[in-house]
Amino acid sequence: MAKKETDKREAILQASLEIFAENGFHSSPTSEISRRASVGTGTIYRYFESKDALIEALYEEIDGRLRPVTSEGIDLEAPVRENVLGIIGRIFRFLLANPHEFKFLEQYYFSPYGVAKKSSDKESSDRPIINILHRGVEQQIIKDLPSEILFGLCFGPVVFLARDQLYGYFELSNEMVEAVLESCWDSIKL
Amino acid sequence: MAKKETDKREAILQASLEIFAENGFHSSPTSEISRRASVGTGTIYRYFESKDALIEALYEEIDGRLRPVTSEGIDLEAPVRENVLGIIGRIFRFLLANPHEFKFLEQYYFSPYGVAKKSSDKESSDRPIINILHRGVEQQIIKDLPSEILFGLCFGPVVFLARDQLYGYFELSNEMVEAVLESCWDSIKL
Amino acid sequence: MAKKETDKREAILQASLEIFAENGFHSSPTSEISRRASVGTGTIYRYFESKDALIEALYEEIDGRLRPVTSEGIDLEAPVRENVLGIIGRIFRFLLANPHEFKFLEQYYFSPYGVAKKSSDKESSDRPIINILHRGVEQQIIKDLPSEILFGLCFGPVVFLARDQLYGYFELSNEMVEAVLESCWDSIKL
Amino acid sequence: MAKKETDKREAILQASLEIFAENGFHSSPTSEISRRASVGTGTIYRYFESKDALIEALYEEIDGRLRPVTSEGIDLEAPVRENVLGIIGRIFRFLLANPHEFKFLEQYYFSPYGVAKKSSDKESSDRPIINILHRGVEQQIIKDLPSEILFGLCFGPVVFLARDQLYGYFELSNEMVEAVLESCWDSIKL
DNA sequence: TATGAATGAGCATTCATTCAT
DNA sequence: AATGAATGAATGCTCATTCAT
DSSP: OHHHHHHHHHHHHHHHHHHHHHHOGGGOOHHHHHHHHTSOHHHHHHHOSSHHHHHHHHHHHHHHHHHHHHHTTOOTTSOHHHHHHHHHHHHHHHHHHOHHHHHHHHHHHTSHHHHHHHHTOGGGGGSHHHHHHHHHHHTTSBOOOOHHHHHHHHHHHHHHHHHHHHTTSOOOOHHHHHHHHHHHHHHHBO | OHHHHHHHHHHHHHHHHHHHHHHOGGGOOHHHHHHHHTSOHHHHHHHOSSHHHHHHHHHHHHHHHHHHHHHTTOOTTSOHHHHHHHHHHHHHHHHHHOHHHHHHHHHHHTSHHHHHHHHTOGGGGGSHHHHHHHHHHHTTSBOOOOHHHHHHHHHHHHHHHHHHHHTTSOOOOHHHHHHHHHHHHHHHBO | OHHHHHHHHHHHHHHHHHHHHHHOGGGOOHHHHHHHHTSOHHHHHHHOSSHHHHHHHHHHHHHHHHHHHHHTTOOTTSOHHHHHHHHHHHHHHHHHHOHHHHHHHHHHHTSHHHHHHHHTOGGGGGSHHHHHHHHHHHTTSBOOOOHHHHHHHHHHHHHHHHHHHHTTSOOOOHHHHHHHHHHHHHHHBO | OHHHHHHHHHHHHHHHHHHHHHHOGGGOOHHHHHHHHTSOHHHHHHHOSSHHHHHHHHHHHHHHHHHHHHHTTOOTTSOHHHHHHHHHHHHHHHHHHOHHHHHHHHHHHTSHHHHHHHHTOGGGGGSHHHHHHHHHHHTTSBOOOOHHHHHHHHHHHHHHHHHHHHTTSOOOOHHHHHHHHHHHHHHHBO
């Protein structure tokens, strides 16, 4: 059954995600991954060429789930502010709701993997958020700053605070999430 | 000679910092650290109980250098805005000017080490920046939000953008640094 | 179909022969053998009990093809010299013309397999060449030496030089092959 | 002590030689080598970059011991026949007296290692035996054949018969060794 | 006190073999 | 009978840590 094959791949990805998030890439032996996924060690290598390839595949999988979160609900007719807050908010909530994914991404980005990835990510410029920000600048609603900076102003606090919450440093109420989003907007609006 | 003893410790810390920043904790064998520090492998264990202890000590050392950066130049007579921008700005510039330290800190915070550390860091509440922010809130110059959130709004963008610059993603001009600082202020001011 | 069954067995033997000759026993996974033979991995185990058994079977198969090369064309009426040169010559040419078989045999003989095999090969004494050599000794045409030594004098150079040619060390012309055969005879003749 | 360092290296080489000769390269785990050498597994890697490098080093070591066996006792004043028989004889006796070395060399030559080695061994032409053979050809004492063939005629039987003896197939008396050497000469002499 | 050779537990990966389909 | 996905024992190699000198 094709079903079963997919199942094992999924089980391995899921197990890796959890274990990587808990222990980090380097403290996550393939033996433990396979045990948690209830497969043999060798089975990992049927689906992924190497541990590195598994990490990359996991990144792609998570990125694939994150991407629609960014784009969905964009309404070009609606005001820029609404769109910006919508995108940041959905990502913020995604990160808060998916701690394993968030921890994985953090590790990934601060590892040789992520660095290589980002360097080759020239397509980042056509991410929806970048377009929206551009429109805001054109409409003189948003400060005339490079998009990287506007991007950092929006996502810096989100990432920073999601982390605080995730590591149990403190608790973000719904109200506070809204306040953060508003503040991000305040930092870029003219 | 007490002098010499200190010298070796320093050499080991310095060598670790460079190598950790370049290769990450897990791709930095103690043998390479000792070689770069021009000491014997065993010598590391005279000054630090283990590799983990070395990492902790290095964190403490960097934190010790970062702390004065935060506190220096604070003038309680001066306006809150000035103080806040001063602190954030000094940290921003410190991170940009000390890439090894920054990369180390990032790794540290996203590893089991950093998590444990932060949880036990209740003293963080008496960091000068927290006090200043509190005063701003009291003076109704700054939004009435939990200090963790105000902190995240100030440092989120700084960390995010320092990272972009460090990994060569783009270049932050002096002017842009100023614009970022102003924007951080915009995000917390009433 | 009995036909098909035989076909698969043949395909597996042929594929093994090629791959063993190219990469050696230990760098020839059963998975690669089955791929080249266009059968499933498991199928190998229908025809052979284990990889070792496959190697043994392959040896038997090649030996079975080599044996007639030795015996064919023997004419007991003809002079000993003619028969000896005929046998050595046919084997020499067989080895030169069948590099895969030759490489396989070399590996086989220099492995635990071959050692075990040869020890139990007491029937070797009734190989035709041995008989011919005996007759030569009786007729006082050939030196009175143990047949193993006469055998070694005949086949040592043949194997040695076939190897040189096979590994591309140099090229044996037809003329040279004849010269070698004559020299082998010179080494055993009285 | 420099002594001890050398000791471990020697112990590893000796242990490898024995184990390789007994079981073959591929059935000789580094763990077993280290056990027999009474060192830690990791120690092997202090002296040799990899198992492959160990095999190469072992070859070089044995080759280094074999080389003088070839050259010693050559007397250019003496008759060619005497020199040729001397060289072949010394090698023959060396192989018979050093079964581990012989088995190792056989494995080595029939492995990717040996093939690569021989291809790059263009210096083989200045081996003493080649020179002697040339002189014999010039003096019209030896057949006018390419040196590779003369070489094969001399060493083919030696290698072949040494093998027979080594694997216990039969026993070579001193007298027989002499007879073989004489026969080799018969095969190349005019 | 300083050294670095030695250690061996731990890891990623391979591959002969099994067995459910 | 045939398949090939699954298995896990086995292997080469790394590196934090120890300890004799």
